[in-house]
Amino acid sequence: MPLTINGTERTFDGDPRTTLLDYLRRDCNLTGTKKGCDHGQCGACTVLINGQRINSCLTLAVMHDGDAITTIEGLGDPQNMHPLQAAFVRHDGYQCGYCTPGQICSAKAMLDEAALGWPSFVTPDITGEVRLTRDEIAERMSGNLCRCGAYSNIVDAIVEIMEAQR
Amino acid sequence: MTRLLTMDAPDERNRLDAMAQGVIGKPLDRPDGPAKTTGTAKYAAEYNIPGCVEGVLVTAAISKGRVASIDDSSVMSMPGVIAVIADERMTARSAQGGAGKSPVRQIDRVEYWGQPVALVVAESFEQARDAAKHLRIEYQADEDAIVDQHDADAPVEPYGDPVVQGDLGHVMKQAAFAVDVTYTTECHNSAPMEPHASIAEWDGDKLTVHTSLQMIKYNVKEMADALGLSTEKVRLLSPYVGGGFGSKLGVSVEGAAAAVAAIKLKRPVRVVLLRQQVFQCVMRRSETTQRLRLAADKDGRLIGFGHEAKVSNLPDEDFAEPVTQASEFLYPGKNRTLRVDLARIHLVTAGSVRAPGEAVGMQCLESAMDELANQIGIDPVELRLRNIPERHPSKDIPYSSRKLAECLRDGAKRFGWSADRKPAQLRDGEWWIGTGMATACRVHNLNEAQARVTLRADGTAEVASDMTDIGTGTYAVLSQIAGEMLGLDIKDVSVKLGDSNFPPGAGSGGSWGAPSTGSAVFVACEAIRAELAKRLGCTETELTLRDGFATAGNRRVALTDVLSGDHFEEVGHFKAGKITDAFSAAMYGAFFAEVGVNAYTGEVRVRRFQGTFGFGRPLNAKTATSQCMGGMVWGIGSALTEDLVFDKRNGHIVNPDLAEYHLPVNLDVPKLDVVLLDERDPAASPLQAKGVGELGICGAAGAICNAIYHASGVRVRSYPITPDKVLAELPEP
Numbered sequence: 001m002p003l004t005i006n007g008t009e010r011t012f013d014g015d016p017r018t019t020l021l022d023y024l025r026r027d028c029n030l031t032g033t034k035k036g037c038d039h040g041q042c043g044a045c046t047v048l049i050n051g052q053r054i055n056s057c058l059t060l061a062v063m064h065d066g067d068a069i070t071t072i073e074g075l076g077d078p079q080n081m082h083p084l085q086a087a088f089v090r091h092d093g094y095q096c097g098y099c100t101p102g103q104i105c106s107a108k109a110m111l112d113e114a115a116l117g118w119p120s121f122v123t124p125d126i127t128g129e130v131r132l133t134r135d136e137i138a139e140r141m142s143g144n145l146c147r148c149g150a151y152s153n154i155v156d157a158i159v160e161i162m163e164a165q166r
Numbered sequence: 167m168t169r170l171l172t173m174d175a176p177d178e179r180n181r182l183d184a185m186a187q188g189v190i191g192k193p194l195d196r197p198d199g200p201a202k203t204t205g206t207a208k209y210a211a212e213y214n215i216p217g218c219v220e221g222v223l224v225t226a227a228i229s230k231g232r233v234a235s236i237d238d239s240s241v242m243s244m245p246g247v248i249a250v251i252a253d254e255r256m257t258a259r260s261a262q263g264g265a266g267k268s269p270v271r272q273i274d275r276v277e278y279w280g281q282p283v284a285l286v287v288a289e290s291f292e293q294a295r296d297a298a299k300h301l302r303i304e305y306q307a308d309e310d311a312i313v314d315q316h317d318a319d320a321p322v323e324p325y326g327d328p329v330v331q332g333d334l335g336h337v338m339k340q341a342a343f344a345v346d347v348t349y350t351t352e353c354h355n356s357a358p359m360e361p362h363a364s365i366a367e368w369d370g371d372k373l374t375v376h377t378s379l380q381m382i383k384y385n386v387k388e389m390a391d392a393l394g395l396s397t398e399k400v401r402l403l404s405p406y407v408g409g410g411f412g413s414k415l416g417v418s419v420e421g422a423a424a425a426v427a428a429i430k431l432k433r434p435v436r437v438v439l440l441r442q443q444v445f446q447c448v449m450r451r452s453e454t455t456q457r458l459r460l461a462a463d464k465d466g467r468l469i470g471f472g473h474e475a476k477v478s479n480l481p482d483e484d485f486a487e488p489v490t491q492a493s494e495f496l497y498p499g500k501n502r503t504l505r506v507d508l509a510r511i512h513l514v515t516a517g518s519v520r521a522p523g524e525a526v527g528m529q530c531l532e533s534a535m536d537e538l539a540n541q542i543g544i545d546p547v548e549l550r551l552r553n554i555p556e557r558h559p560s561k562d563i564p565y566s567s568r569k570l571a572e573c574l575r576d577g578a579k580r581f582g583w584s585a586d587r588k589p590a591q592l593r594d595g596e597w598w599i600g601t602g603m604a605t606a607c608r609v610h611n612l613n614e615a616q617a618r619v620t621l622r623a624d625g626t627a628e629v630a631s632d633m634t635d636i637g638t639g640t641y642a643v644l645s646q647i648a649g650e651m652l653g654l655d656i657k658d659v660s661v662k663l664g665d666s667n668f669p670p671g672a673g674s675g676g677s678w679g680a681p682s683t684g685s686a687v688f689v690a691c692e693a694i695r696a697e698l699a700k701r702l703g704c705t706e707t708e709l710t711l712r713d714g715f716a717t718a719g720n721r722r723v724a725l726t727d728v729l730s731g732d733h734f735e736e737v738g739h740f741k742a743g744k745i746t747d748a749f750s751a752a753m754y755g756a757f758f759a760e761v762g763v764n765a766y767t768g769e770v771r772v773r774r775f776q777g778t779f780g781f782g783r784p785l786n787a788k789t790a791t792s793q794c795m796g797g798m799v800w801g802i803g804s805a806l807t808e809d810l811v812f813d814k815r816n817g818h819i820v821n822p823d824l825a826e827y828h829l830p831v832n833l834d835v836p837k838l839d840v841v842l843l844d845e846r847d848p849a850a851s852p853l854q855a856k857g858v859g860e861l862g863i864c865g866a867a868g869a870i871c872n873a874i875y876h877a878s879g880v881r882v883r884s885y886p887i888t889p890d891k892v893l894a895e896l897p898e899p
Contacts, residue, residue, distance in 0.1 A: 017292040026291070031212035032205015034408070036359045037441040041824035044359055072205035081200060089199035092792045096637030097202030098359040098408030104203060122833070134837060142831040145824060147359050147409050148637045149799025150792060151831075152838040 003064050005030070006074030016062045020054075021045045023061035024071060032072035032101045036145070043144035046102035046109075047071050053109035055143075072101035075108065084108055084161050091157040095148035103144045107158050110140045111165070132162055167736050169693040171685070173612075174743040176566075176848035181692070182650055182783070183846075186712040190650040193788035196642045197656065198406075198635065207406045210378040211363035211438045218365060218434040219248060220291040221427050222298040223420060224284040225446055226276040229512045229817035230311035233274040233283050233303060240302040241286060246293030250301060252284040253426045259515045260448050261388045261416025262485045263381065263675050268392035269416065270482065276305065277480055278514045279313075279818045280446025285423045287435060313817030315453060315478040315509040322476070325486040325508040329494065329560055332501030334459060337470035341461035344470075345538045349458065349530035351885045353810035354451040355444070355827060356519045360408020362418040362448060363438040366428035373425055374401045379417065380410040381673025382632035386666045388417040393425055404664035407674075410636040412518035413448045415675050445822035450810055451519035452477040452487040454526050458534035461499070466542050468553050471499030473531060478509040479516040487516065491523035492607040492864065493531055495565075495750045498555040513817055518675065520800060521860035524608045529804060529885065532604035532868030536875065545585035546872070547578050547756075550605055558750040566751040566849035569780030570605065573756040573843065577778035578603070580841060581758035589879040590897060597762035599773070600877025604868035606755030606779060608861045610850055611676040612742035615683040616669035619648055619690035620735045621698075625714050625725040626658040633671025633683040634664045637796075638859050639789030640679060646786055647684050647853065651691030653711025653725070669737050677753070677857025680785055682740060685851045690738030697734050698725075740852075749849045753861045755779035757798070757869035763878040768893030770874055772802055776839040777866070782847035782856040790858045794840045797862020803830045805867035809886050 001012045005028060012018075014027060021038070024030045024047070033056060036044030040058040047056045048070040076082035084104050087093070094100040114136070119126035122139045130136070137155050146154065182190050201207035226233075238250040254271055258281050261269040273283050286301055288294035312320045338344045364377040373395060379385045382402050390397045407414060420437040427435040439448070454477050461470030475489035490504040519525070539546035554570055557563065577583075583603065592599040617631035629648050635641050645659040652659075662668065672682035692706065699709045704718035711717075714725050760774040777794055784790040807828035811820040821827045840862075846854040867885060875881045880895040 015290060015292050017296075022291060025212070029214050030205075031208065034209075034360070035211075035438070036361070037824050039441065039823060039825070041441070042359065072203075076204055078200035078204050078206060081204060085200070085203040088203045089195050092196070092199075092788050094199070094202055094637075095639075095789075095792055095796060096359065096407060096409040097198070097207055098209065100202050101205040135833070138833040138835070142833045145359065145829055145831060147357055147411070147829060148792075149796030149830070149835070151799060151835040152795055153792060154832065155837070 001062065001065050003066060004068045006070060012061050016060065018061045019057050020059045020061045020064060021056040024056060030071050030073055034098055034101060036099065043106060044099045044102040046105045046144060048105055048109055051112060053106050072105055087157040087160050091153045093150050093154040093157040095150055099144060099146045103154055106141060106144045111162060167693065168739050169689050169736060170739040171689045171852065172741045172743040173745045175745060177852040178848045180846060180854055182853060185650045186710050187650045187653050189646050189656055191784050191787055194642060194646065194656060194786060196639060196789060197645055198641045209360055209406050209408050210376045211365065211436060213365055213376050215365060215367065215434045218436055219287055219289055220294045221285045221287045221424060221435050221437040222294040223282045223423060223437065223443060224286060224298050224301050225443060226279060226281045226283050228276055228305045228307040229279040229313055231276050231305050231307035233276065234306045235304045236284055237302040241297040241300050244297045246289040247297045248289065249287045249431060250284055251287065251427050251430065255393050255422060255426050257392050257419050257422045258282060260418045260517060263412065263415030263518045264384050265416050266384045266387040268388055271392065278512050279816065280514055282419045282423065282447055285427055287427050287431065311512045311817060313512050313812060314814050315476060315511055320509040320511050322507050322509045325506045328505035330503050331560060334470045334472045334501045334503045337461045337501045338459055341469060342464040343462040343538060343542050345460045345534055345541060347458055347534050347537060347883060349456045349533060349883045351454045351526040353453045354519050354808050355810050356411035356413035356449060357829060358409030358411055358413060361439045361441055361444050362414065362420050364421040364424040365434060365436040366424035367434045368428040368432065372399050375421060375425060376403050377421055378407050378414055379404050380407065380414045380634050380636055380675055382634065382664060382666050383670035383673060385417050389421060392422040402666045404634055407634050407636040410674060411520040412522065415518055419447050441824060442822045445819055445827065447514060449517035449519060450514050452479060452516040454487060454489055456489060456530045458531060460534055460538045462538060462542060466544050466549050466552050468497055468499040470501040471497055472503040474503060474505050476507045476509060478511045480512065481510045483515055485517050488523035489527040491609055492528055494560060495558050496607050497553045498559050502559065513812055521608055521863050524864035528607060528865035529867035532865045533871045536602065536872040540587060546603055547574050547583060550574055563748065563750055566749040567782065567845055567847035568754055569843050569845050570754040573754055573778045573780050576841065577756040577758050577776055581776040583758060587876060589876050594762065596765050598765055598877040599762055600873050601760045602869045602872025602876055604757045604865040604872060606757055606861055606865045608677060608753045608864045610751035610753060610856045611678040612746065612851065613672040613678045613682045614741050615672035615686040616737055616739045617671055617683055617686035617690055618669050618735065618737045619687060619694060620733060621652060621694050622733045623729050623731050627652055627654055628660050628662065629687055630662045630668040631671035631683055632664060632666050632668045633679060634674045636674045638674060638679060638793060639786055642789050643680050643684060643785040644687050647687045648691055651688060651695065653713060677859045681851040681853060681855050681857055684785060684853050684855065685740040686738040688738065688852055689740055690736040693736040694734045698728055701728050745849060751850055753781035753856050753858065755861055757866050759869040759873045761870060761873040761877055763874055763892060765896065765899035768889035768896055770806055770887060770892065772836055772870060774836055777862060778841040779861055780843040780845045781858045781861055782845050782850045783854045784842045785855055787842060790842055791840045793858045794862035795838045797860060798838055798866050799830050799835050800863040801866020802834055804885060805870035806886050
């Protein structure tokens with residue numbers, strides 16, 4: 001079964017019980033995607049499927065025939081960081097680093113969702129224009145837990161990139 | 167060469183401020199940042215080792231009793247299953263912090279619900295997990311398991327030596343003002359984002375384990391003892407640790423299990439705890455019941471002070487949550503009673519969770535102080551300012567540098583604190599709005615540490631220690647200390663951590679990592695500076711090192727020329743000597759919070775949260791600020807949501823996952839405002855620095871509790887302050 005990961009074509013032919021997360025970490029050796037809970041409760045395993053964010057522990061690899069998957073390794077590397085990765089470093093939007101790849105993948109998709117006008121729980125008028133306030137960002141990032149408590153800095157990092165994109 | 171510094175007296179030299187590089191304390195980005203944000207930093211479970219097989223632990227479904235039989239045949243025919251292992255070398259509990267010996271083994275004796283009883287190993291994770299679920303185990307359950315500290319049959323013993331001075335009962339009756347209240351807190355789980363994980367490899371003689379632990383020098387001993395190996399045969403590697411918060415102080419249950427399997431099967435074995443198992447069989451912070459008695463004279467000065475707590479742990483565990491740790495020295499009161507009682511019950515091991523003692527002790531003490539201020543009718547900030555003792559109230563020793571008053575005053579000003587404390591006055595739509603404050607206090611600890619510093623011939627340096635970075639910023643601060651001392655840009659200082667082949671550092675725990683291991687780096691750098699000075703014919707104090715150049719008198723020489731092809735390697739060895747008994751040393755601060763309390767639902771939202779902290783010299787203002795913020799987020803969790811619920815009938819955990827055990831999420835946390843005071847504490851360490859990994863939690867929840875009272879007039883004395891508890895007492899909306 002073909003699928004594309006970070007632009008590279010791959011074939012999945014493993015155990016059908018394999019989650020996308022375990023496929024990435026074990027079979028593709030893409031360990032940047034983290035396993036925090038394996039139950040869709042923490043967001044550490046967030047990756048992008050055709051541009052949209054998903055908890056990769058809650059989906060099986062076999063369900064992604066022909067999909068294009070982007071992991072944290074597909075966004076940038078230490079010598080050539082994605083602007084969000086660099087902003088997380090500048091704002092100290094991480095401590096232990098374990099939730100960080102998921103936070104960054106989530107942030108990228110979240111900015112795209114807002115640009116498409118998707119409302120959130122804290123959007124005052126769900127039919128109106130979406131303006132990404134701090135509260136909007138915090139709400140939309142609330143599926144990504146950070147036990148170190150870097151939330152305030154994570155929002156700062158995302159705000160910087162959002163303003164740079166305007 | 168090894169140079170030893172034993173700190174017996176304050177180090178007034180303040181050598182770091184005499185250096186010229188200008189990197190110490192600066193808010194520099196972490197050197198490990200790019201690896202962490204790009205996913206290239208490798209954590210314990212992420213090493214791709216050929217032939218590695220997967221183990222999944224099976225945990226007990228009873229609270230107390232015996233494993234009567236394990237039916238291997240129930241799973242051995244399943245695809246990929248290699249072995250079912252229940253071996254006497256496997257550990258049944260986590261080791262306590264600093265144990266240095268194996269925790270309880272005897273996995274066939276069940277002492278708590280969720281205790282590991284077997285390991286299933288298979289070729290793949292999917293196969294192992296499936297087989298673990300199908301493994302048939304017969305138990306012989308004891309009927310006498312006590313799982314509730316309030317059970318009248320639970321054995322209770324005093325823990326440590328109580329402090330009893332004067333007659334507290336008498337002054338409580340005589341005092342102009344007196345508060346006698348009981349607060350409770352529930353069990354917490356550290357819940358690091360990275361579950362505990364180990365990959366063990368056995369080469370027939372030596373064991374190597376990629377693992378996720380905080381204090382490698384102790385962990386090597388714990389692992390070796392469990393397995394019956396000498397410590398020379400055990401190598402542990404933890405260069406990146408995905409959060410610890412105390413839960414990785416000692417070896418956890420997956421480590422010895424992976425090692426035993428690797429030895430038996432002669433193949434590398436990976437064992438990662440399932441998230442549920444992190445809750446079930448690692449560590450809990452004990453629930454606490456705390457009676458606070460505060461007696462004040464007519465001016466609001468404490469004349470009596472009582473803090474008595476009851477906590478719990480398994481039988482035979484040495485640890486009890488040291489609830490009254492800061493109460494021993496924070497406030498005065500000649501008539502004092504402080505004690506901790508320990509109930510012996512059959513719940514998962516109670517151990518260190520971020521800031522053991524103060525995390526839950528301070529939040530209750532600071533709420534009681536708020537109640538006292540309200541009774542007296544004075545500003546709670548003023549009450550604290552009037553109660554800063556001159557000397558330690560029991561030991562009669564001086565305090566080291568203590569910026570508590572500055573934190574209180576500066577924080578209040580920055581926050582816009584109002585001394586008008588009448589509750590339930592301000593509404594914003596359906597929200598009652600109020601403010602609250604609390605003191606922050608955490609005792610200063612030091613631990614013996616060694617670190618090796620090499621100044622290479624090319625003018626770059628390497629720092630190596632088995633010290634860990636659990637998100638605390640160790641990579642950053644050690645590079646800054648070495649960079650400052652040796653006159654190097656931190657890009658030219660590489661830091662290698664978390665390998666038991668390196669000299670033993672302090673480990674990450676008790677906020678001592680940076681001041682202790684940092685001091686070892688400092689000592690090694692002093693020795694290297696002395697060697698350089700010798701070559702330049704000057705004294706070490708006459709030597710200036712900056713940007714890779716050495717200046718002595720009017721000579722300025724490139725470091726590489728001074729080294730002329732040689733390198734210097736020194737091991738710094740730091741020990742806290744008599745200094746620890748000569749001063750009462752602690753980190754201090756003040757919290758100010760604004761909350762909204764929903765008038766209809768009792769929901770609490772933290773709207774603003776300010777913390778001002780003094781903890782000696784900040785070694786990196788950016789990472790130190792982040793540590794404080796992290797603590798404040800823990801304070802929000804402790805105040806409002808975190809509650810590990812045990813079934814009182816059988817001791818099983820009702821909410822062992824991240825959906826039901828509620829950590830604060832991003833929207834629960836407002837933009838945090840943290841201010842670090844620029845302070846030097848010569849009695850704390852040669853760096854004049856103390857630790858900051860725990861200070862931000864110590865009292866934080868109290869500020870929120872007090873703000874809830876100010877907002878709504880509801881005083882909840884049972885943490886976490888969930889909507890049901892608030893709603894029951896709310897005034898008509």
